[in-house]
Amino acid sequence: MTSIQLADHLRVTDDFRLEDIDPASTPGFDGGKRAGNALAHAEDDVVTELQERMFAQARVGGDAPSLLLVLQGMDTAGKGGILRHVIGSVDPQGVQIASFKAPTEEERRHDFLWRIERRLPESGMIGVFDRSHYEDVLIQRVRQFAPPEEIERRYGAIVDFERELVAAGTAVIKVMLHISKDEQADRLARRLARPDKHWKYEPGDIDERMLWDDYQAAYELALRRTSIDEAPWYCVPANRKWYARLAVKELLLGALRELDPQWPEAGYDVDVERRRLAESR
Amino acid sequence: MTSIQLADHLRVTDDFRLEDIDPASTPGFDGGKRAGNALAHAEDDVVTELQERMFAQARVGGDAPSLLLVLQGMDTAGKGGILRHVIGSVDPQGVQIASFKAPTEEERRHDFLWRIERRLPESGMIGVFDRSHYEDVLIQRVRQFAPPEEIERRYGAIVDFERELVAAGTAVIKVMLHISKDEQADRLARRLARPDKHWKYEPGDIDERMLWDDYQAAYELALRRTSIDEAPWYCVPANRKWYARLAVKELLLGALRELDPQWPEAGYDVDVERRRLAESR
Numbered sequence: 001m002t003s004i005q006l007a008d009h010l011r012v013t014d015d016f017r018l019e020d021i022d023p024a025s026t027p028g029f030d031g032g033k034r035a036g037n038a039l040a041h042a043e044d045d046v047v048t049e050l051q052e053r054m055f056a057q058a059r060v061g062g063d064a065p066s067l068l069l070v071l072q073g074m075d076t077a078g079k080g081g082i083l084r085h086v087i088g089s090v091d092p093q094g095v096q097i098a099s100f101k102a103p104t105e106e107e108r109r110h111d112f113l114w115r116i117e118r119r120l121p122e123s124g125m126i127g128v129f130d131r132s133h134y135e136d137v138l139i140q141r142v143r144q145f146a147p148p149e150e151i152e153r154r155y156g157a158i159v160d161f162e163r164e165l166v167a168a169g170t171a172v173i174k175v176m177l178h179i180s181k182d183e184q185a186d187r188l189a190r191r192l193a194r195p196d197k198h199w200k201y202e203p204g205d206i207d208e209r210m211l212w213d214d215y216q217a218a219y220e221l222a223l224r225r226t227s228i229d230e231a232p233w234y235c236v237p238a239n240r241k242w243y244a245r246l247a248v249k250e251l252l253l254g255a256l257r258e259l260d261p262q263w264p265e266a267g268y269d270v271d272v273e274r275r276r277l278a279e280s281r
Numbered sequence: 282m283t284s285i286q287l288a289d290h291l292r293v294t295d296d297f298r299l300e301d302i303d304p305a306s307t308p309g310f311d312g313g314k315r316a317g318n319a320l321a322h323a324e325d326d327v328v329t330e331l332q333e334r335m336f337a338q339a340r341v342g343g344d345a346p347s348l349l350l351v352l353q354g355m356d357t358a359g360k361g362g363i364l365r366h367v368i369g370s371v372d373p374q375g376v377q378i379a380s381f382k383a384p385t386e387e388e389r390r391h392d393f394l395w396r397i398e399r400r401l402p403e404s405g406m407i408g409v410f411d412r413s414h415y416e417d418v419l420i421q422r423v424r425q426f427a428p429p430e431e432i433e434r435r436y437g438a439i440v441d442f443e444r445e446l447v448a449a450g451t452a453v454i455k456v457m458l459h460i461s462k463d464e465q466a467d468r469l470a471r472r473l474a475r476p477d478k479h480w481k482y483e484p485g486d487i488d489e490r491m492l493w494d495d496y497q498a499a500y501e502l503a504l505r506r507t508s509i510d511e512a513p514w515y516c517v518p519a520n521r522k523w524y525a526r527l528a529v530k531e532l533l534l535g536a537l538r539e540l541d542p543q544w545p546e547a548g549y550d551v552d553v554e555r556r557r558l559a560e561s562r
Contacts, residue, residue, distance in 0.1 A: 056480040084372045091365045092373055093380070093411075130374075185562050192555050198547040199337040206557045266479040274473050276487045281466050 006250045012176075012233035018220040023180040024239040029246065036246045044089045047253050051126060053261035055094045058124020060264045065169045066121040067255055069248075070129045072138070073177030074215060075205045076187035078238050078245075079130050082177070086249050087128055096121050099130040112136040112154065113161055121170065126252075133158060134174075137222045142214045155225040162231040171255045172231035175248055176219060177238035181212050287531045293457075293514035299501040304461040305520040310527065317527045325370045328534050332407060334542035336375045339405020341545045346450045347402040348536055350529070351410045353419070354458030355496060356486045357468035359519050359526075360411050363458070367530050368409055377402050380411040393417040393435065394442055402451065407533075414439060415455075418503045423495045436506040443512040452536045453512035456529055457500060458519035462493050 009027035029036060057064035069087075071079045087095055098119035107115045113133055121127025137154050140146045146154075162172055179187075188209075191201040208215070227233035234251055238244035290308035310317060338345035350368075352360045368376055379400035388396045394414055402408025418435050421427045427435075443453055460468075469486060472478040489496070508514035515532055519525035 060480050080374065083374050088369070088373050092369050092376055092378055093361065093364050095373055097373055099374070182562070185558060188558050189555070192551055192558065195547075196544045198551070199341050199545050201547075201549075201554065203549050203554060203557070206554070206561055209561050263477045264480045266476075266482075268482075268484050270473055270479070273482065273484060273487070274470070276484070277466060277469050277473065280487055280490050281463070 006247050007234065007254050010234040010236055010247060010251070012223045012227040012235055014224060014227075016220065016224050016227070016235070018178070018216050018223075018235070021178055021235050021237060023178050023183060023237045025237045026240060026243045027237065029243065033240070033242045036242045040086075040242075040246045040249045043249060043253055047090060047249065047256065050253075050256035050259075050261060051090050051094045053263055054126075054256070054259065055091075055124045057261055057264050058122070060267060062264050063169070064124040065171060065259045065261065066123055066125050066127065067171045067252075067259065068121055068127045068129065068165070068173070069252060070132045070134065070172070070174040071177065072132065072134050072175070072219075073238065074179060074184060074212075075208060076184050076191075077177035077179045078241055079177060081241055082175075082245060082248050083128065083130060085245050086252065087126075089249075090126060094124070094126055096125050096127045097130060098127065100132055100135060111157075113157065116161075120165070123169070127170075133161075134222055134226075137226075138215065138218050139208075141218045141222075142211050155222070158226050159228055162226070163228065166230040171259055173251050173255050174227075174231060174233045175251065176223060176233060176235050177244055178235050179238045181209075183239045184209065184212075287528050288515065288535050291515040291517055291528060291532075293504045293508040293516055295505060295508075297501065297505050297508070297516070299459070299497050299504075299516070302459055302516050302518060304459050304464060304518045306518045307521060307524045308518065310524065314521070314523045317523045321367075321523075321527045321530045324530060324534055328371060328530065328537060331534075331537035331540075331542060332371050332375045334544055335407075335537070335540065336372075336405045338542055338545050339403070341548060343545050344450070345405040346452060346540045346542065347404055347406050347408065348452045348533075348540065349402055349408045349410065349446070349454070350533060351413045351415065351453070351455040352458065353413065353415050353456070353500075354519065355460060355465060355493075356489060357465050357472075358458035358460045359522055360458060362522055363456075363526060363529050364409065364411060366526050367533065368407075370530075371407060375405070375407055377406050377408045378411060379408065381413055381416060394438065397442075401446070404450070408451075414442075415503055415507075418507075419496065419499050420489075422499045422503075423492050436503070439507050440509055443507070443509065447511040452540055454532050454536050455508075455512060455514045456532065457504060457514060457516050458525055459516050460519045462490075464520045465490065465493075 006028040054064055071082060073079055083097065087097070100115070103115065116133045119129070136146070137151055137158070141151045166172055188201065188205060191197040223233045223235065236244050236247045287309040335345055352363060354360055364378060368378070381396070384396065397414045400410070417427070418432055418439070422432045447453055469482065472482040504514045504516065517525050517528045
């Protein structure tokens with residue numbers, strides 16, 4: 001099974017316009033849901049092995065890389081589904097998930113990157129941010145929780161921060177799950193229709209939805225300003241959940257392949273240890 | 282599919298003797314590997330739903346329970362396989378894994394439970410300890426890292442600690458994966474035979490293996506002294522990996538069923554929200 005090259009289709013460039021991206025499209029993939037799921041599933045073993053190699057490098061004390069996947073999107077965009085279905089196929093020992101909610105009082109007393117730095121993946125690990133420091137230039141911009149000049153400063157601070165992160169050995173993939181306003185309404189309606197989904201809904205979701213266009217503008221600007229070669233943004237059409245999951249798995253796989261982790265060499269004499277083991281029987 | 286009752290077969294009682302447990306046996310289950318794997322897999326959906334209910338309770342700010350699974354066993358006993366195959370089938374958003382290695386200098390300056398308390402699962406979460414505070418009465422006893430009276434004190438401290446934990450809403454399941462000395466030799470030999478497994482082996486594994494009988498005695502004593510009604514120990518024969526995985530899944534499922542989490546009620550007026558959503562289209 002040869003891998004497909006979705007990344008090139010999804011990558012955010014300087015002239016990126018969100019309205020150019022159809023949330024129902026499947027860029028770079030001609031097949032339908034069944035073929036998409038089959039392809040995603042077929043690559044599980046490769047992801048698993050690459051992840052384990054990276055983890056192994058760190059375990060023996062080597063200079064192992066790590067990988068950070070940042071997930072952003074409007075409510076119902078499918079972040080939870082990515083975590084469950086894409087990240088859920090990776091060995092949980094090698095995964096560190098951080099969910100960022102509204103900052104606590106303590107977090108607010110520090111710079112916005114303070115709480116982010118504390119949740120970065122350790123060496124050898126795949127870290128996933130369910131929301132992230134980007135909230136500080138999204139909701140904070142739309143809701144005017146911070147003054148414009150502070151938001152402006154943050155774009156630069158984020159770029160500097162991520163460049164340092166990459167230089168220190170963490171690959172960074174940033175994904176915006178892009179759904180349409182209609183699709184969001186359908187998904188919210190489904191949550192309201194099922195008692196076992198009521199907990200996923202809160203009245204504030206509608207308040208945010210009323211600001212849809214402002215959020216789209218804030219996303220477009222944030223993605224343009226912070227999509228750098230070292231840590232690019234990918235805008236993933238997410239009306240079709242199967243496509244979004246396939247795309248994120250491909251991006252993860254591509255990043256792992258680029259890191260190209262190798263099984264570490266034994267730090268001991270294998271023959272000596274075989275003998276010791278035989279003697280211990 | 283009706284669930285089987287493995288727990289009663291595996292539970293550690295006051296007169297527990299480790300040598301009475303055949304590591305190659307499959308207590309409470311008559312079938313073979315294929316049937317065992319099928320049963321384990323068939324119960325994934327139930328585990329997933331119960332876990333999600335617990336998670337949902339916590340998410341809406343309710344008084345949600347949590348669950349702590351403690352995994353102990355000699356090297357190669359299969360802790361990693363349990364994490365990958367049993368815990369790996371649960372939504373990773375609801376799982377917090379803590380691996381305990383030799384304590385750091387800072388950890389050594391505190392009481393042995395200090396580092397444990399900081400890694401307990403949050404409300405609504407399933408926590409898994411890959412090794413645990415039991416190392417402090419196992420390796421520390423065998424290697425005499427702590428004086429006998431301190432080890433003696435720790436049994437009581439552990440029981441007090443776990444009773445409080447349970448009283449505060451955390452279900453506790455403790456599992457010893459029990460393999461035979463021969464099986465360990467076979468597994469270590471396999472690690473030495475494959476370059477992609479070399480990282481899992483270290484020469485110290487043989488040093489520990491030479492103290493096999495001391496470890497078995499330390500396990501037997503620790504399990505007897507700390508298997509309480511509120512937080513029982515289960516000794517799971519683990520020469521057959523499929524059985525160990527089935528057993529731990531059954532124990533997890535049983536504990537979740539006992540917690541009996543319910544979908545939280547909506548904290549808002551569903552009809553009002555439907556109307557607001559309709560108006561936002």
